[in-house]
Amino acid sequence: MLRIALFLACLAVLVLPAQAQSYQVEFERFLATKVVPAAKRAGISDKTLRRELGGLKPDTSLPGLARPGQDNVPPKVNYQAEFKAPASYFSEKQFNALVPKGRAILQRDAKLLDRIEKTYGVPRGILVAIWARETGYGAAKLPYDALTVVATRAFMGQRQSFYFEELIAALKILDQGYIGRAAFRASWGGALGQPQFLPSSFLKFAVDFDGDGQRDIWRSDADTLASIANYLKSHGWVTGRDWGFEIVLPAHVSCTGEGPDRGKPIADWAKAGVTRVKAREFPGHEVPRDGFLLLPAGRYGPAFLATENFYVLKAYNESDVYALFVGHLADRLSGGGGFASGWKAIPTATRGAVRKLQLGMEQQGHDVGGADGLIGFKTRRTLGLLQEKNGRAATCWID
Structure with missing residues (x-):
């Protein structure tokens, strides 16, 4: 032997x-x-x-x-779906698969979710939507040894x-x-358990909510959902505010006004001609508060006014489309429908090519948010500014 x-x-x-x-x-x-x-x-x-x-x-x-x-x-190469062109990320097939089970969970775990909402102030729809996006309500297999x-x-x-x-x-x-x-299982990126916390986030934010003495985000639904809520609360979730609203952005309102550093009261956006889709009104308590223009695909996709809670979702995952997916799925779990505007086919490029473009814009003195190969809001609005400077209609996307 x-x-x-x-x-x-x-x-x-x-x-x-x-x-x-x-x-x-x-x-x-x-x-x-x-x-x-x-x-x-x-x-x-x-x-x-x-x-x-x-x-x-x-x-x-x-x-x-x-x-x-x-x-x-x-x-x-873009290995993560969150950093690719948005259209495929929001396929109806995904929502059709996630919404029925999510609604069933909201009914099944209503008492548990009542307790979590009361403790942390984060809406149940958001918690369940993150759980769905991360591991399909805990169904996804975690094939890797986390330490390795x-x-x-x-x-x-x-x-x-x-x-x-x-x-x-x-x-x-x-x-x-x-x-x-x-x-001790994880994704290929090292994210742990059902909420996909990195190890440092587990130590800081995971909680024992089922009372068994263990912070178990691998096997306990209660610990998983409460840990997500604790994470969002710790990162500044504002109780009582929505995450954002889909809007109609008039052609005369420039897409270069996007970003969390260019917010203004929703009332001011409305005065400029921005309206909510399907002729809906903005909630009265939101009108005097700041909204932030959000265009994940520039003029090639739906437009939104986000609240500060959208950027709390981005603290969970830095991608705009991730945070938007979570907010939109939460809306659909509570009975909402799909996007009013569609996602158009848009020009795409490898992450390396985008980084090369960003480096060129930085050399011209533009702030693109870092040359990381990702088309974030600073890169999008810089593209729009250059398009306008060259006499073209701004799409705030690569062309």
């Missing part, structure tokens, strides 16, 4: 790519010289470090990796310094006994 085991071990080494073998040596050095000292300073026990780091190997099959030492290099993912990304990911902190947080979770390694 020993000879067989040795033979299999040698065979595994032979078939392992040479690059992976060299990474393993570097990885072990990384763990020994950087991770272990930092973990000890964070109070993690030697016993945990030996148990969890011994024999750990990087998973070089993960998407979006770079090379060791190449930190904060934007990928050339964050360790690999800290070693050779796109944001190594960011994931280094998440690796220390993951070791804390294991050291403090919140969950065993076998059940």
Whole structure:
């Protein structure tokens, strides 16, 4: 049996790519010289470090990796759906699949959701919509070992310094006994459990709401929903405000007015000719409060006036379309319909090409929100300004 085991071990080494073998040596050095000292300073026990780091190997099959030492290099390919063109993200097929079950959950868990709303002040529809978007109400499989993912990304990911902190947080979770390694499952990005918290967010915001003494976001629906609510409340959710409203944006109102730094009272937007879709009125309590123009696809898609709660949703996931999906799904769970305006086919480009464009605009003195390859609101409105400067109708999107 020993000879067989040795033979299999040698065979595994032979078939392992040479690059992976060299990474393993570097990885072990990384763990020994950087991770272990930092973990000890964070109070993690030697016993945990030996148990969890011994024999750990990087998973070089993960998407979006770079090379060791190449930190904060934007990928050339969009791996996450949130950072691609918006139209496919809002397919009716998705909503048709999520809405019936979500409405059933709102009825089934009404008493639990009553308690969570009373405790945290976040509407139940928003909580259930995030749960749906993240893991399909807990149905999605989490195929990766969480520690392996964050360790690999800290070693050779796109944001190594960011994931280094998440690796220390993951070791804390294991050291403090919140969950065993076998059940410590995550997405390929290192997000944990049903609400898809990163390890540091678990430590800060996960709560025990079912009273069993454990903060279990993997198996407890109550802990999952309450943890989402605690996260949003901690990031500034304003009780009593909506997330936003779909609007009709007249041609004379420039798309370059988009952004959370260019808000003004909804009453002022209305004076400029902005109306709510389907001839609906803005709620009276919202009219004197600030609204923020939101155009996730520029003039190629629906337009919205968002409230500050929209940007709290963005604290959960930095993508505009993610936050919009959650808000829109929450509306549909409470009986609302689809978007009044459609998502048009729009020009797209790789993340690398967009970054190159952003670098060129930065060289001209424009603030595009950082050359990260993502078409965020600062990039969109800069594109609109350049289009207007060149005598073209502004679409606030690449052309």
